[in-house]
Amino acid sequence: MEHSNRFEEQMLPLFDSSALAVDADEAEATTLPQGRLPSYIKDHRARLRERFMSGGAFAIPDYELLELILFRSIPRQDVKPLxxxxxxxxxxxxxxxxxxPERLGDVQGIGQAVICDLKILEAAAQRMARAKVMQRQVISSWDALLDYCHTAMAHRExxxxxxxxxxRKNTLIADEEQGRGTVDHVPVYPREVAKRALELNASALILVHNHPSxxxxPSQADISMTRKVVAALEALGITLHDHLIIGASDELSFRSEGLL
Structure with a gap:
């Protein structure tokens, strides 16, 4: 969704009577004239970068980490308010x-440059987490596998x-998205899952889905669907090791819960 008053297009005076009452770093978003950045913004960015480089991500709160990203997308504004x-x-x-991208675009001040940079960051995080589990035995990298699943799925809407x-050695050879659904349902086709397992010459598999709530x-539909997948795989001599449901901060294992 496009806004006529985008952050990078907003025309406001650099100083007004209300802005004088707040710290410069907390000033409202302002479109700056062409030329040099005002010293208060330039110095703030330099201090923040230095603090990040010396202390890492744990040395700064979430909003400052977002600022560091927004510096790249919006080079000529105070981005703390955004x-x-x-x-x-x-x-x-x-x-x-x-x-x-649709929900990000609904936020005042967000344009395509910011959305693109945030989606690049998301893809990079998922790619890095995925690299820790692909072509590795899931038993020896189980924690990394859970981290990857949470990175990729925990915050989806x-x-x-x-x-x-x-x-056969329980090495992860493929990670594939089979479907996307609504806030409380995603269609799953057991025969398609089994067919793809044969195509990949897989000996076992793990199902993973998220609960946006x-x-x-697990719902009764989750349990029923899992049983149907088990039946489809057993006919082919393929094992279902587990079905993981990813929540906001934890996960549920069907095998640990005695549901497999």
Whole structure:
């Protein structure tokens, strides 16, 4: 959704009577004249970058980490108000980065440059987490596998269904999204899951889907679907190792819960 008063296009005076009452770093978003950045913004950016480089991500709060990203997207404005606005809208850093382009576009001040940079950051985070589990035995990298699933799925606003395909040594050979759905449902086709396992010569697999509500408790539909997948795989001599439901901060394992 496009806004006529985008952050990078907003025409406001650099100083007014209300702005004089707040710290320069907290000043409202302002479109700056061409030329040099005002010293208060330039110095703030330099201090923030230095603090990040010396202390890492743990040395700065979420809104300042967002500022560092927004510096790249919006080079000529005070972006602190926009960083705070994003956190107010979505709740935390992860939810900002994983928000859909449509919802990001609804936030005042967000244009295509910001959306693109946030989606690049999301893709990079998922790519890095995925690299820690692909072509590795899931037993020895189980924690990394859970981290990857949470990175990829925990903050999505709709359900997503993935299948992790394993070879005879339980090495992860493929990670594929099988479907996307609504806030509380995603279509799953057991025959298609089994067919794809044969195509990949997989010996076992793990089902993974998320609950946008944040509660990983399985529904009766989740349990029924899992049983249908088990039946389709057993006919082919393929094992279902587990079905993971990813919540906002934790996950549920069907095998650990005695549901497999």
């Amino acid at each position: 960083a705070r606005r994003l956190l107010d809208q979505f709740g935390d850093f992860n939810r900002v980065v994983t928000a859909s 709709t359900e997503q269904f993935r299948v992790l395909y394993l070879d 944040g509660d990983p408790t």
